[in-house]
Amino acid sequence: MYSRMVLSRGYEERLAAAYMEGKTPLFNMANGPLPGEMHLSNGQEPCAVGVCAHLGADDVITATHRPHHIAIAKGVDLQAMTAEIFGKKAGLSGGRGGHMHIFDPKVNFACSGIIAQGMGPAAGAALARKLRGEPGVAVAFIGEGAANQGAFHEVMNIAALWKLPFVCVIEDNAWGVSVAKSQSTAVARNDVRAAAYGIPGVYVPGNDPYAIYAAAGEAIARARAGGGPTLIEIETWRLAGHFMGDVEGYRPAGEKEALFARDPIPAMRQRMIAEKTATAEDVVALEAEAKATLDEVFNFARAAAEPQPEEALEKVFV
């Protein structure tokens, strides 16, 4: 779990640096090697690793517009994903999707740019597994803002009604772009909404990978055993803006500093060393390994060929 968190953080640091190339001194989203919107997930890594530690390649995940940490935790092909984010032909979809549309069917990972859109596809995959009598669960990751979408309610109801092997994981980073959860949501915690569907609801405070691992393990085991869905809300924090270029004027003074002081990665490192589940040397080795992987991945993506423009006309139908 720790190594994936470190990999994800390092990955996004490099993405962020590449994203800013060609965007200074005047920020223009259309410029540079990584154009378009860029939604970083740094700070939210515990949600991804704590859940995905219980999943295999056959298990299905749908993620959000902020997908990198979950993709990395799920084991998406990192070279092809990075090439996709750079808009290269060797990308997962040949450059058609970019960072909000990452599909890796080998590990059953998909994400989308529409809030709560992944709810249905995950529950549908869970239904398919059930109809086929195949093992495998499906997990939909959504943000706290997505719990106010109709799709969330519709799919939670059906998944509970049909006892699907499905888990909905809400990453509550407290902000829907600039609107605070307290200003958008009638309940303080979304796990209480599970009562509306007659299923277990769990709230995991503190952005704690250990607690997330425990809660997800219980929910996923229940889903695998035919016990139906669970709704988990995880308190997490977004250390970046909604997208790169967001000046975050909506945050109260001091909030960012306080969040950085509670960065989950150093916290986990300290705990591992304190509990002697890893040594300082282990940690250094893990970090070096992540760096080597990232060197390889980013070199590949940068060197990869651009798609031919006319390839835009292909793959509308299969």
Place this chain on the structure above:
Amino acid sequence: MAEPARRDNRRKRKLTIAKAISEAIAQEMERDSGVFVMGEDIAKLGGVFGNTQGLLDKFGPERVRDTPISETGFISMAVGAAAVGMRPLVELMFVDFFGVCMDAIYNLAAKQAYFSGGHVKCPMVLMTSVGGGYSDAGQHSQCLYGTFAHLPGMKVVIPSNAYDAKGLMTAAIRDDNPVIFMMHKNLQGMGWLGTAPGAIVDVPEDAYEVPLGKADIARPGKDITVVGLGATVHQALDAAETLAKDGIEAEVIDLRSLVPLDREAVLKSVRKTGRLLVVDDDYHSFGVSGEIIATVAEAGITLKSPPKRLAYPDIPIPFARPMEQFALPNAGKVATLIRQMFQE
């Protein structure tokens, strides 16, 4: 590949579109365990328009699933099931209801193949009913052909008779892409709503495909090309029958599908006749009629008279019978317009 129906098994057996559709689905469910059906009132009731009659008894509640009134939920679930290898059919009871679930259709189902570089397929069929003329007002009577056909990534099919309905449905279920299958209520063959007699035709018992994207010449003629789809094919055929008595031989083209669109069939016909009329009960502007006329214009075919369209005016569909009938196309209006075209 299309499988021609075996002649020796083609005994006289007239079916409604509803019965032809349910037969096609049942045969594909027998053939492929990945085919299943979800929607509102599709199990016990057999579908409000009868498309799934008898399926619950044959295949049971696991594969024939009544859903809550949650169109976004079950349509997007179909996409997820299709992504992992199933072949779901879902029913959106009236096309007018697309407003509550269009994201699942045009942003999710229609873009899955493209955004995955073709690595994740979306073999699903979305059945829906279209059309008015029976005073159901403007939230239960629209066609919206052009709306769906305008958005890339989904095939759009509109059968005009039971033979085509079965073959097109079989092809749609076997297709690896999302298919919007639009059935016109005036052709469906429900006990509670009148049906154009021409829609109820002989249907082979064997499974067969009518390929998507191939128009049908419903009636050959040399003087004018009349392009229609769904219910307007029958209006055009009735008008052609009347006009034949006056010596005008209209060729009626049934588009059968809008995506793919058989532009070549239209061009070939218009090159022969030199005249074009499009009849469409969808809204007049920015739709099917404009697209067909543009196709002919771009081909540079010299016409003997300006091309015309008879479409539903750009107004919501009213309830009162005189107002709705005033707005809808019908065979009489088609014949009148064609006569005018010959006087120009």
